[in-house]
Amino acid sequence: MKRLQILALSLLLLGGMTPAASAGDTVVITLPPTVEVESEELSLGQVAEIKAAPKLRAQLEQLTLGRAPRHGETVWLYRTNVVYALDRSQLVGAYTLEMPAKVKVTRAGQLLTAELLLAAVETQIGKYASDHWTAWRVEPGQLHERRIPQGELEFRFEGGQAPKPGLNTFRVGVVVSGELFTTVPVTVRLAIQAPVYVSTQKLNRYTRLTADNCRREEQELTTGNEWLAELPADQYRVLREIPAGRVLTTRDLQEVPLITEKSKVRLILNSGLIHVELTAQAEEDGWLHDQIIVTNFSSNQRLTATVVGPGTVEVTLE
Structure with a gap:
């Protein structure tokens, strides 16, 4: 009788030492072939589906697996690394790990497309568009897509110089959720149509402009220095000799003075x-x-x- 009591006590003690995971609560950890993560650090809860008792699952989800990739980059999470982290943590005894030999890990984000950058540049140019322009268009250069963090997106332009006809390079600050993420150069060609003044005959220095010696015609601007404002007759003169057929620029003209030299x-x-x-x-x-x-x-x-x-x-x- 005494021997039976000792045997029963031993079985009871052994039963109390059995881990909870082996008492029917099977731990299953599943990782897909590819995952996206949002934070700077990789944790098991970010990349895996964990089936376990609630308390144990919460502990396993916090298990650190290393640094997350930067935006636009990829890292590989190897099965051997996950096994090593699980065994070293001593959080669980028996478990089933369902994952390929390696998992592709990328940083969760959004795509900054060429269309978004081009639309931002067009909006910026529109702020400087002159009332004298009759038409304008933007021809994009090489614009490359890139991954950026998730969040509310806006653009800030460095400088503030007015765009000119031809090639323009804008430094565009990419702001995500109120913080500057990066600055990218965006080069576009700006084509502008506007009415300009063209000399109809050779003009000597200080010749006053009239309807007889210049005409207005619409052209595509080439320098941005073309004179676009109205030229009242006899109120402006040329500062240098001008050949016939030349587009008049702001550097060519001067308002007629109230008093002239030697008068x-x-x-x-x-x-x-x-x-x-x-x-x-x-x-x-x-x-x-x-x-x-x-x-x-x-x-x-x-x-x-x-x-x-x-x-x-x-x-x-x-």
Whole structure:
């Protein structure tokens, strides 16, 4: 009788030492051939489906398997590494691991497409589009797709220079969920149609523009320096000799001055309540409020005078 009691006690103790996983709670860990992960660190819960008791499953899900790949990169998770991590953790005794010899691991993200970048560039160019442009289009260069993190996407443009006809390179900041992820250069060709002014005959320096010596016609812009604004007759002149058939640029033209060099001007001398009008010669061109040198005919004295109107300058004496 005593021997039976000892045997029963021994069986009871042995039963209490059996792991929970071997008492019918089979642990099955399944990994597919490819997985995507979101965090910086790889854990078993990210890459595997785990069938186990709730407490044990929670522990196994936190089992670290190394660093996750960076965006756009791939790493391989080998079966031997998973087995080593499981055995070393001592969290589980018997388990079934269902996975291929290696699993392809990529970083979860979104695709930054060429279409998205091109649309962002077109929006940016649209902010600078002139009212004088009648049409414009963007021709993309080599735009490459890339993987970026998941999140709300927006674009920021460095600089702020106005785009020109021809090739333009934009530095586009790619912002994900409010944080700058990367900056990429985007090169496009911008084609712009607009009405320009073309000389109809050879123009000597300082020739004033009229309907007789220039015409307006629509062309594709080549430099971005073409004169696009309205040119009222006789109010602008050319700064250099211009051949016939040339497109006029902002560097070619100048507003006609109120006073021209070597012309006679009305010189007003102010001294308190006394005003004296004399005749003088302008020694240089002058526009409204410019200070120019004039020579008083009566005294042959050179004075610095202020342009106050067409053909009129003023000097205040103290």
